[in-house]
Amino acid sequence: MTKQSSSKAIAHDICLTLQNAGYEAYWAGGCVRDQYLGLHPKDYDIATSARPNQVEALFSKTLAIGKSFGVIAVIEDKIQIDVATFRADAPYSDGRHPDAVTFCAAAEDAKRRDFTINALFYDPISKKLIDYVDGMADLKAGLIRAIxxxxxxxxxxxxxxxxxxxxxxxxxxxxxxxxxxxxxxxxxxxxxxxxxxxxxxxxxxxxxxxxxxxxxxxxxxxxxxPEILPEVSRLIGVEQPPDYHPEGDVYTHTRMMLNQMKDVSDDSGFTQLEIAYAILLHDISKPDTYALHPDPKTGGKRIRFLEHEAKGAMKADAILKRLKIPNRQRQRIVDVIANHMRPFRATQMRHSTLRRMMGAPTFPLLLELHRLDGLGSRGLLPSYSFLHKAYHTFKEKPILPKPWISGRDLIARGMKDGPALGRLLSRAYDRQLEEKEPNREALLHWLKTHQK
CATH class of the missing domain: 1.10.110.30 (Hydrophobic Seed Protein)
Known part of the structure; x- marks a missing residue:
């Protein structure tokens, strides 16, 4: 049995228990809406005439998660179902919570909810819909209507x-x-x-x-x-070179990329949140870096956004901190924004540089951003096809294998620790990645001729 079907069965049984005790009890809100739309409800909420203490008395395991607002969580088989007493709300002076609540009949409870499609009740025992606000008519018409x-x-x-x-x-x-x-x-x-x-x-x-x-x-x-993300609103009207971006301004490009986004699978190597915000913010500094530069080919001017990726990464970091995105996800998003122009140069990269890029933990996210960068403009890019093939070829063996040579090896051969040692190690690892030496012994021989 899936968690969804388990939740549904438990929500059914909770309603049955409440009704057998003499109370009204219905499924309420989003689960009813989704059920009638043919969707799978993510969770089930119950509305009842039973008061919080009466709900607590009927079930062995409960949590008073919002008792002052009439909400008790019932726990069955590690699944939580929120059970709320029918209530009417006093004014909301803080713009979030009612100043006070009074318990009431089901019809009044429905009328204090947000939208008609979210104010439907369903009796899972009698299998009847209860609709006090004409929510079903709006559901059928496809309308979001405030109550x-x-x-x-x-x-x-x-x-x-x-x-x-x-x-x-x-x-x-x-x-x-x-x-x-x-x-x-x-x-x-x-x-x-x-x-x-x-x-x-x-x-x-x-x-x-x-x-x-x-x-x-x-x-x-x-x-x-403009209120929550004014930086994104500023992308409107920021022109781009038409030969690279025939779709139009930066805002249009960003919208097109978002519309091309697909569901992320568990083995993608990134989350839906990460790719969504990477798209949204990848060109966030183009308004700040927009400039007309001489074009030697035409003798005229061309639009350029020099260092927009580096400046954009810093700006995106500030925005994501403001939104309180979790640190690890924020850092991953910022990293791919800082590097999102590199894949365009993939076919000209040295083998070692390419492998270093593909070996980064954020590369799957970077590759997906690059795919969407093309689809948000002229279509799938040759650089994406090249990278996609190379990445899946190298995935069959370690993209970044363990280095054959360590700092200890060089120090043992008389080299002093310091920047020069680090540079030589990096060159040695590049040769290993580029497969210029067949094994550790051959690489050590190369080092003898280059060690200073």
């Missing part, structure tokens, strides 16, 4: 501004006009939300959307992107 007065819903919790965009692009739905109007009106207040919550929602938008580049554009057009 009640849209502006009030967004002001209660401004994270809903980002959630509206995410749902629209994950589900390929449209945002209903009055909801979109309120979203645009309230977008400038998004930074009232904590950066941790913004990052989580932004990351899900970039990694779960059907076409992340289109989602990015919606964030821009409703006014959210």
């Amino acid at each position: 009640g007065t849209p502006l009030e819903r967004f002001q209660e919790d401004r994270l809903r501004l980002l959630r509206a965009v995410r749902f629209s692009h994950v589900l390929s739905f449209h945002i209903e006009p009055s909801t979109r109007q309120a979203l645009e009106q309230e977008a400038s207040m998004i930074n009232a939300v904590s950066i941790e919550r913004i990052e989580c929602e932004l990351t899900r938008t970039l990694t779960e959307s059907q076409n992340p580049g289109d989602a990015l554009h919606t964030l821009q057009t409703v006014g959210l992107l």
